Amino acid sequence: MSGSxxxxxxxxxxxxxxxxAKPTDVTALAGIDLExxxxxxxxxxxxxxxxxxxxxxxxxxxxxxSSGSARIFGFDVATETKKIRRIMxxxxxxxxxxYGILEAREQLWMFSQFYGLxxxxxxxxxxxxxxxVGLGEQRxxxxxxxxxxxxxxxxxxxxxxxxxxxxxxxxxxxxxxxxAARSVRExxxxxxxxxxxxxxxxxxxxxAEADELCERIAIVDRGRILAIGSPxxxxxxxxxxxxxxxxxxxLSGGPGGLARLPGVISAVxxxxxxxxxxxxxxxTVVINLVLREDSALAGVVAALDGLGAHIVALAKSExxxxxxxxxxxxxxxxxxxxxxxxxxxxxxxxxxAPVEPHEAGQPDPGEEV
Amino acid sequence: MAAPGVVQPTPGPVTAPGLRVFVGRPTxxxxxxxxxxxxxxxxxxxxxxxxRAYPRVRGLTREPSWLVFQMLLxxxxxxxxxxxxxxxxAPPAYIGFVVIGGAMTAFWLNVVWMMAAQLYWExxxxxxxxxxAAPMNVMSVLVGMAVGGLVMSSTRAISIMFIATVVFGxxxxxxxxxxxxxxxxxxxxxxxxxGMMLASxxxxxxxxxxxxxxxxxxxxYFVSGLNFPVGxxxxxxxxxxxxxxxxxxxxxxxxxAFVSTGPTGxxxxxxxxxxxxxxxxxxxxxxxxxxxxxxxxxRREGRLTVRWR
Numbered sequence: 115m116s117g118s119x120x121x122x123x124x125x126x127x128x129x130x131x132x133x134x135a136k137p138t139d140v141t142a143l144a145g146i147d148l149e150x151x152x153x154x155x156x157x158x159x160x161x162x163x164x165x166x167x168x169x170x171x172x173x174x175x176x177x178x179x180s181s182g183s184a185r186i187f188g189f190d191v192a193t194e195t196k197k198i199r200r201i202m203x204x205x206x207x208x209x210x211x212x213y214g215i216l217e218a219r220e221q222l223w224m225f226s227q228f229y230g231l232x233x234x235x236x237x238x239x240x241x242x243x244x245x246x247v248g249l250g251e252q253r254x255x256x257x258x259x260x261x262x263x264x265x266x267x268x269x270x271x272x273x274x275x276x277x278x279x280x281x282x283x284x285x286x287x288x289x290x291x292x293x294a295a296r297s298v299r300e301x302x303x304x305x306x307x308x309x310x311x312x313x314x315x316x317x318x319x320x321x322a323e324a325d326e327l328c329e330r331i332a333i334v335d336r337g338r339i340l341a342i343g344s345p346x347x348x349x350x351x352x353x354x355x356x357x358x359x360x361x362x363x364x365l366s367g368g369p370g371g372l373a374r375l376p377g378v379i380s381a382v383x384x385x386x387x388x389x390x391x392x393x394x395x396x397x398t399v400v401i402n403l404v405l406r407e408d409s410a411l412a413g414v415v416a417a418l419d420g421l422g423a424h425i426v427a428l429a430k431s432e433x434x435x436x437x438x439x440x441x442x443x444x445x446x447x448x449x450x451x452x453x454x455x456x457x458x459x460x461x462x463x464x465x466x467a468p469v470e471p472h473e474a475g476q477p478d479p480g481e482e483v
Numbered sequence: 484m485a486a487p488g489v490v491q492p493t494p495g496p497v498t499a500p501g502l503r504v505f506v507g508r509p510t511x512x513x514x515x516x517x518x519x520x521x522x523x524x525x526x527x528x529x530x531x532x533x534x535r536a537y538p539r540v541r542g543l544t545r546e547p548s549w550l551v552f553q554m555l556l557x558x559x560x561x562x563x564x565x566x567x568x569x570x571x572x573a574p575p576a577y578i579g580f581v582v583i584g585g586a587m588t589a590f591w592l593n594v595v596w597m598m599a600a601q602l603y604w605e606x607x608x609x610x611x612x613x614x615x616a617a618p619m620n621v622m623s624v625l626v627g628m629a630v631g632g633l634v635m636s637s638t639r640a641i642s643i644m645f646i647a648t649v650v651f652g653x654x655x656x657x658x659x660x661x662x663x664x665x666x667x668x669x670x671x672x673x674x675x676x677x678g679m680m681l682a683s684x685x686x687x688x689x690x691x692x693x694x695x696x697x698x699x700x701x702x703x704y705f706v707s708g709l710n711f712p713v714g715x716x717x718x719x720x721x722x723x724x725x726x727x728x729x730x731x732x733x734x735x736x737x738x739x740a741f742v743s744t745g746p747t748g749x750x751x752x753x754x755x756x757x758x759x760x761x762x763x764x765x766x767x768x769x770x771x772x773x774x775x776x777x778x779x780x781x782r783r784e785g786r787l788t789v790r791w792r
Contacts (some may be wrong), residue, residue, distance in 0.1 A: 123513075132784055152513075168599075174616050178782045187513040197517035199618040211609045213538045213546050220537070228617040228624075230527040246505065274505070276618075279513040308505035311513070365709070366678025 119379035121188030123280055124150035124173060128182035130167050131337075143179070144337035150330075152187070152279075153310055155303075157328030158317040159435065165337040167206075168316035170282050173315070174204050186280055200230065203278040207288025214258030218249060218268050222275065229276035236275075243271040247301055270301055281305070283316045286324060299327060331365045333439055339440045341362040349433045352441040352483025355379060356408045356424050360401040361427035362418065369401050375417055375450040377410025378403065398426050505510025505649045519618075531619035535627025542635050553589070553635075556644040561585030561643060564710045576741040577711075579655060582647040583736055584709035589639035590674055591703065591729050593632045600696045601628055602686040611686070614776060624683050624772055625682055629675040655740045662752060663739040669759035672731025676766030677728050681784075683773035687786065707733055714748035724749060728762050 118382060131143040142165045150156045154249065157164045171177035173184055182192045186198045212221040217239055226236030244253045247267040260268060266286065273281060283302065287295035306312050318324050324331050325345045332342040341348055358392040365383065372381035382402045405411060408430075510516040519527070544547070564581040602625075605611040616625050647653065658665055685695060707713060708725040709731035713720040714734070724731035734754035738747055749755070779784065 116648045145537060171578070176612055176615055177785055187517070196618055199616055200519060201513045202616075204616060206609075209609060213542075213612050215542050216538050220541060224534045224537050225613070226616075227530040227537075228527075229617050230523065230530070230618055232526070232530065233533070236530075265536065277516075280515060305505040376532070 121185065122149045123152045123154065123187055124148060124156070124184070124315060124457055125186075125188075126169070126173070126182065126184040129169065129172060129179045129184055129444075130181045131165070131172065131177065132180045138213075142337055146182070146334075146337070146339055148312060148332060148339065148342075149292050150311055150315060150351070153306075155306055155314045155329050156316070157324040157331040158315065158334050159321065160334035160440070161317065161319055163336075164319075164334040166334055167284055168337075170284050170315070171434065174202060174282055177201060178248055200276070201278060202280040203229075203273040203276055203352045204282035204283065204284065205266075205269045205273040205286055206283075206287035207266070208262075208265070211272075212257055216257055216266075217254045218257055219244060219253045222268065222271055226275045231275065236333075237469050239275060240271070243274055245364060256262055263290050263297070263446045264477060266290060266294065267301070270298060272461050274305060279311065280313045280315065281437045283314060285318055286316070287318070287320065295323075297311075299323065302327065321439075331435070333435075333442055335439075341438070345435060348435065348438045352438050353433050354425065356405040356411070357428045357431040358401055358403040358405065358411060358416075359431055360425060361426075362399045362401065362423045365389060365399045365401070365418075365423050366421060370418060371421070372401065372414055373404065374411050375410070377406045377413060379406060380390075380404045381414075399423075495719040527619045528623045531617075531623035532627040532630060535624045536631035536634070537627075539628070539631025540578075543638060544634060545572050545595050553639045555647070556645055557588055557639065557643055560588075562650075565647070575654070576743065579653045580712060581643060582651065582711050582738050583651050583740065584733060585642040585647060585738075586644045586705075587670075587729060587733055588638065588709060589643065590633075590671060591707075591709075592700070593636040594674050594678035594681075595696050595700055595703075597627055597632050598625075598675060599681035599685050599699075600680045603688075606686060609778070613740060614782075620776065621774055622679075625679040625770060625774070628682075630681060631669060633742055640721050656743050659739055659752070663693055663736060664755065665753060666732060666739060666756050666759065667737045669756055669763060670728060670736070671760045673728035673732065673762040673766060676763050676770060679770035680766045681779050683770055687777055687780070694747075703729060704725060706730060712737065712747055712749075720749070723756065724755065728759060728766075731758050731762070735759070784791055 126146055126148040129143050129146040129148075129181060130141070130172060133140040144165075146165075146169060148169075158164075160166050170179065172179050172188060175191050175198050178192055186202060189197045189201075190196060191370050212224070216224065222240040222243065226240055227233070231239055239251075243252060247270055249264060249267050249271065250263050250360055252268075257265070257268070265338050272287070273283075282304075286302070290298065302314060302316070306314050313328075316324070316327060327344065330344050332339045332347060332371065334340065335349070341351065343351075364367065369381035369383040372378055380403075403411075403414065405414075415425070561584075564585075565578050566579065568577045573692055602611060605614070614621055688695065704710075705720055706716065707725070707727055708716065708720065709729075712734070713723060713730050718721065720730070725731075725736060732755070734747065734749050734751040738749070738752045738755075750758070
C-alpha cells in the first residue's frame, strides 16, 4: 500500500523491538498498537525506559521493528523510507547536532540543503524561521556559544525547514528552563495550528506538558501502551466519583445534613481562616464533597440555599495524569527512572565514547566538521 | 480517518506575525509532498553535497590559526627529510620526491581523519541519525565531506609545495602536463573514494575506528613511499601500488614531474593512471554498497541511532 489521503498520520500495528544484548536481550517495545489521526497532537507519556524513543526511531525510519508494521500517512516505515523522510522531521531534547564552528544561520542553511531546499530558498527559509523562533539576535552567533534554550529553538527551526506533515518531538523541553520550555511549547502549538493536517507526536515524561498540549495521550510503560485517550478521558478512568471543594461563608449545623442528600457519598468540613496580614479578617467553611456524579451538586446547592449559606468558592478536584499513571502502573514516574528498558535513554554520558586524544595538527573530534 | 474519540482538528488562526512563516511551502497533501520527481531527487542530492561541504570550507576562514598548524608542522617534517637527503648527497630529484610526498600527506591525513573516521564522530555528535532521517542519499554526505576536505587539504598541499619549492629550490622537469594533471585528479578521486569506503566500514566498527585510524596512518606512509621512491620497496612497493591509491598516484606523479630520474622499477605512468581509474570505480562502488549495507544493518541492529551499540 502506498500513501493515501485517507490514511492515518501514524498507524502502528503490533510493533515489537528487541535489542540483542548480553547477558539478556532487551525488549524495548512489546506490542504497540497506535493510530494517530492527521492533524492530531498526540502524546506518548511514560517514564524513562518506557520505549518512547525506540518507537520514535521506528516511526522515523531509523530503526526496524523486530515484528509488526508501521505506516506514516500510508507509507511503510520499512520499505518506503525516502517518502516518509520527505514529509517528516524530528527534534530531540538535548540535541547537539551540527557543527559548533558554524553560525546558527549557517547551520540551519546546511540542513536546509539536506531537506530539498535550493540554495537561495534555503537562506530565505532559514531567515524566516530564525525570526519566528525568536533567534534573531543570535542568527550570526556560533552554534557552540548558544545557550541550551537557544540551541533548542535552533533545533526546532531545523525541524521545520522542510515543512513536515508529521513532526516527531522526543522530549523537546528536556533540560530547558521554564521560560525556554514555554517558548518551545508555544512554537509547537503555533506551527501545528497554521496548517490543517499537520501532526505532532510528542514524547515526554512531563505530565503537565502532555496535559497542556496533547489532544490524546498514550501512557507507555515497559514497552506497552497501558491506556490511550484524551487527558480528560484518562483522568476519568481513575476518578469514579466527583469531588468538589466548596467554600461557604457559614454552615449552621455542620456538613452532616449534606452527607444525607441523594447522590452525596461524603461531606467533610474544615475551617479555613483566611488571613489578611497577621489579623484574621473572616472565616469560611470548607467542605470536601464527594458525589456519585456531577448532577448531585444541584441538590447540594439547593440545600445550602435553604440553610442560608452562601458559596464563596467552588472547585472541582480533578486527578492529574500522574494519578492516572500511578493507578495504571502501581508506581510513580520518579520510582522508575532507572532506565531499564530504553537503551536510548540508558546511554548516558558515561556510556558514550570518550573524547579520544587527537593527533597534533588534527582537529578536535568534538569540533569535527 | 479519525481515531476513535478524536475530533478532526481545524486550523487555528495564525495571527502573530512571527507565526505566519509556519504556513511554509504549501503542499496539498502529505502524498503530494512525498512524491518527488527524479529532478527533485537529483537536486536534493546535489544540494546536499554543497551543504555538507559548506562547514569544511567555512571552517577554513573561521579559524585561521588552523592554517598555521596545517602548513607549518608538515613543512617541518618535509624539511627534515630534505636535510637528510642533502647530507647523503642524494640525487636532486629526491628533494622533489619529498616535497611532493609532503604535499600529498595533506590529502592522506584528511582522508584518514576527516573521511574515514568522520561518520563515527558524526554518530557520536548525533548528526548521523539526522543524515539518515533526511531525504537525500547519504552518499551525498560522503561526497560533500570529500569535496570540503579537498578544499581544506588543497590549501595545505599547495602551501607546502610552494614554500618547499621556493626554500629548497626544487626544479621540476615535466614532459606530459596533461597526464600529470589527470593523474593528480585521479589520485584524489581514488584517495577520497577510498576514504568514503572506509567511512562506511569504520562506523560499523564503532569506537575502534580511532585506533584503526592510528593503525593505518604510519604504515600507509611507509608503504606509499611518501619520503622515498616506492620502487625501493620491491615486492611490498608493487603491492602498495596495486592496493593503495596514495602509493600509485604518488609514484606516477613523481615519474611525470621528474622525467630525468630514469627507470624507477615501477609501472609506466599511464598504466598507473589506469590503476587509479580502476581504484576509483571500485572504491566508490564499494562505498555505495557498504553504506547501503551499513544502513540496513544499522536499522536492524540499532547501531547508528543507539549510541551504546
